[in-house]
Amino acid sequence: MRLFLDTANIDEIRAAHKMGVLAGVTTNPSLMAKESGITYRERVIEICETVKGPVSAECTARDVAGLLEEGRQIAAWNPHVVVKIPIDQNGLEAAATLAKEGIKINMTLIFSANQALLAATAGATYVSPFVGRIDDAGQDGMEVVRESVEIFDRYHLPAQVLAASLRHPRHIVEAAQAGASIATIPYAVLKAMLKHPLTDLGIERFLADARTYVRESARQRANP
Numbered sequence: 661m662r663l664f665l666d667t668a669n670i671d672e673i674r675a676a677h678k679m680g681v682l683a684g685v686t687t688n689p690s691l692m693a694k695e696s697g698i699t700y701r702e703r704v705i706e707i708c709e710t711v712k713g714p715v716s717a718e719c720t721a722r723d724v725a726g727l728l729e730e731g732r733q734i735a736a737w738n739p740h741v742v743v744k745i746p747i748d749q750n751g752l753e754a755a756a757t758l759a760k761e762g763i764k765i766n767m768t769l770i771f772s773a774n775q776a777l778l779a780a781t782a783g784a785t786y787v788s789p790f791v792g793r794i795d796d797a798g799q800d801g802m803e804v805v806r807e808s809v810e811i812f813d814r815y816h817l818p819a820q821v822l823a824a825s826l827r828h829p830r831h832i833v834e835a836a837q838a839g840a841s842i843a844t845i846p847y848a849v850l851k852a853m854l855k856h857p858l859t860d861l862g863i864e865r866f867l868a869d870a871r872t873y874v875r876e877s878a879r880q881r882a883n884p
């Protein structure tokens with residue numbers, strides 16, 4: 661399973677990139693609204709040049725003509741750009757047309773396996789179930805990931821399940837077990853994946869023992 665970062669913050673993206681774990685990035689208008697002093701286009705290009713992998717940028721048009729125009733513009737920003745389109749009837753129609761033109765689509769705001777099936781059938785490259793938001797509504801978000809993976813596998817649909825709206829480290833493990841191709845993760849969750857109290861304790865003990873060993877060796881050399 662590949663890991664994407666779910667952010668528009670360039671510092672977080674650079675930090676994750678340096679860790680050697682970052683395969684791509686997903687952005688959306690809400691994430692971009694937290695940034696300032698830069699246009700969406702400029703930020704997405706900056707991210708593409710850093711990550712050199714798929715970077716999703718979201719359309720905000722609501723009608724088919726607007727989505728087609730915006731999707732083509734966004735796709736021209738950089739070869740790594742993936743055009744993100746919310747699923748509805750217009751979104752599906754635009755995604756199908758853009759996919760036929762060779763533009764990669766991330767169909768977003770997926771809340772059921774039926775929506776995932778429609779997105780994959782229309783030609784989306786990535787299909788994004790929003791696990792955390794489904795959980796928030798009192799249902800099992802990971803079940804949508806499991807069902808989508810099973811359906812895509814059984815019918816050899818080339819779309820990749822991109823588990824999104826992941827809120828904590830267990831979500832990543834469960835998305836991997838469910839067979840998601842990608843998990844997109846907030847930076848705070850990526851850092852939480854890295855931490856374990858026993859690792860911190862282990863490092864402290866090794867350092868303390870190393871200091872004792874150095875001190876003891878020096879003492880033995882001084883008084884053989």
Ligand code: E4P
Nearest residue numbers: 666686687688793824825826
């Ligand atoms: C995915 O592409 C979305 O940007 C994201 O995962 C949404 O997550 P949220 O529900 O935490 O806003």
